[in-house]
Amino acid sequence: MKKVFADAQAALDGLVFDGMTLMAGGFGLCGIPENSIAALHKAGVKDLTVISNNCGVDGFGLGVLLDAKQIKKMVSSYVGENKEFERQFLSGELELEFNPQGTLAERIRAGGAGIPGFFTKTGVGTLIAEGKEHREFDGETYIMETGLKADVSIVKAWKADPQGNLVFRKTARNFNPMMATAGKVTVAEVEEIVELGALNPDEIHTPGIFVQRLFVGSFEKRIEQRTIREREVA
Amino acid sequence: MAWTRDEMAARAARELEDGFYVNLGIGIPTLVANHIADDIDVTLQSENGMLGMGPFPYDDDVDADLINAGKQTITELRRTSYFSSADSFAMIRGGHIDLSILGAMEISESGDIANWMIPGKLVKGMGGAMDLVAGVKRVVVIMDHANKKGEPKLLKACSLPLTGQACVHRIITTLGVFDVVEDGLKLLELAPGATLELVAEQTEAKYSVADNLVAHEAA
Numbered sequence: 001m002k003k004v005f006a007d008a009q010a011a012l013d014g015l016v017f018d019g020m021t022l023m024a025g026g027f028g029l030c031g032i033p034e035n036s037i038a039a040l041h042k043a044g045v046k047d048l049t050v051i052s053n054n055c056g057v058d059g060f061g062l063g064v065l066l067d068a069k070q071i072k073k074m075v076s077s078y079v080g081e082n083k084e085f086e087r088q089f090l091s092g093e094l095e096l097e098f099n100p101q102g103t104l105a106e107r108i109r110a111g112g113a114g115i116p117g118f119f120t121k122t123g124v125g126t127l128i129a130e131g132k133e134h135r136e137f138d139g140e141t142y143i144m145e146t147g148l149k150a151d152v153s154i155v156k157a158w159k160a161d162p163q164g165n166l167v168f169r170k171t172a173r174n175f176n177p178m179m180a181t182a183g184k185v186t187v188a189e190v191e192e193i194v195e196l197g198a199l200n201p202d203e204i205h206t207p208g209i210f211v212q213r214l215f216v217g218s219f220e221k222r223i224e225q226r227t228i229r230e231r232e233v234a
Numbered sequence: 235m236a237w238t239r240d241e242m243a244a245r246a247a248r249e250l251e252d253g254f255y256v257n258l259g260i261g262i263p264t265l266v267a268n269h270i271a272d273d274i275d276v277t278l279q280s281e282n283g284m285l286g287m288g289p290f291p292y293d294d295d296v297d298a299d300l301i302n303a304g305k306q307t308i309t310e311l312r313r314t315s316y317f318s319s320a321d322s323f324a325m326i327r328g329g330h331i332d333l334s335i336l337g338a339m340e341i342s343e344s345g346d347i348a349n350w351m352i353p354g355k356l357v358k359g360m361g362g363a364m365d366l367v368a369g370v371k372r373v374v375v376i377m378d379h380a381n382k383k384g385e386p387k388l389l390k391a392c393s394l395p396l397t398g399q400a401c402v403h404r405i406i407t408t409l410g411v412f413d414v415v416e417d418g419l420k421l422l423e424l425a426p427g428a429t430l431e432l433v434a435e436q437t438e439a440k441y442s443v444a445d446n447l448v449a450h451e452a453a
Contacts (some may be wrong), residue, residue: 028282030282030298030299031299078360080359098357098359101323101360102281102323102326102365104319106320120327121327121368121369122327123368125396126397128364168316169299171282171300173316178319225306226296227306228293231293
């Protein structure tokens, strides 16, 4: 079975449909699947439920799908970076489900690992706990959270081999490895596909079993907050 | 008169101990990194997936794949490791991080914290704050003692939706340092220029004054 596709459009062909649930990797604009997002925009698929830590910015990342009103619901931990998000949310066009960031990460990990639910202390005594099962373990209260899965996960890695083994780079890893496990189909976009055997098997972050399709993308890698220090003058 | 934000950060830096793994929240808490004593070894965690966070990069070293939880470009150190968000929050929720220093809108006398949501205003989300306050071994808050209208932020009960319940250990404000103890708060230190009268005026929470209260003098 051939996993390598020519581009995002080819890799997503036959996978997308209106009303689907999508997971999109990335933290802020770091490590986001830019190419698949652009292809989904072009495909015009709508009523998406998108599980992603953030929702891009106006005009970039998931903000592109938001601007085109392709998203029905976001499942996120922090979404403060776009005006269009605010407008759609306040007008009732967009549904939003907040999850604590660690709960979101663990729900995705659990979903991918066949774990339907788990208990966590995060959110006990807050709005997040309302309506959720509470249980005591060793005298402490925990709430139940459920695993998450997606019809398609779109993730971004640094390098892959033709088997779909993935290596991520620096903090661009973030949610990508868990999302790769939780998609019925996972599409990975990478900066480079190397020959089989070129990746050190001990240093593979995501084994290829979790990746069904991959392609080499081109990346803008936009920076949200460019913070620098001055070089001391000797 | 009282502590500035940078002075509060300097005071908070004294909460760090040799060998600590520490998560610093966005805003004033990030200033704590500038005040870490030279003789202790501390590793900073960034919850987007990094241990061993370095300073901001030089202009020509900026790397879009290397950011902190505030989405700012940063650098790595020789000790740095990178990991997924699930591993990152396993560190946080599993009680492996020694200390979290964060900002807050309100703190109650039982150590409840509210710092993510104001009803009626657009809510951006809690990010990792609920996980940090629930999972990290020790939680220290840095905040202004009163809000912009001069109203207390140390309250009997939080009026805003909570981030976490009974989870704050110590609060460093513009006026001094408080611990959360069994029956309310305890004032341990007074900032330079702050007085017991001023603290009483600007605090709604029940608190006692430590017998060995430290009154800091202006530096």
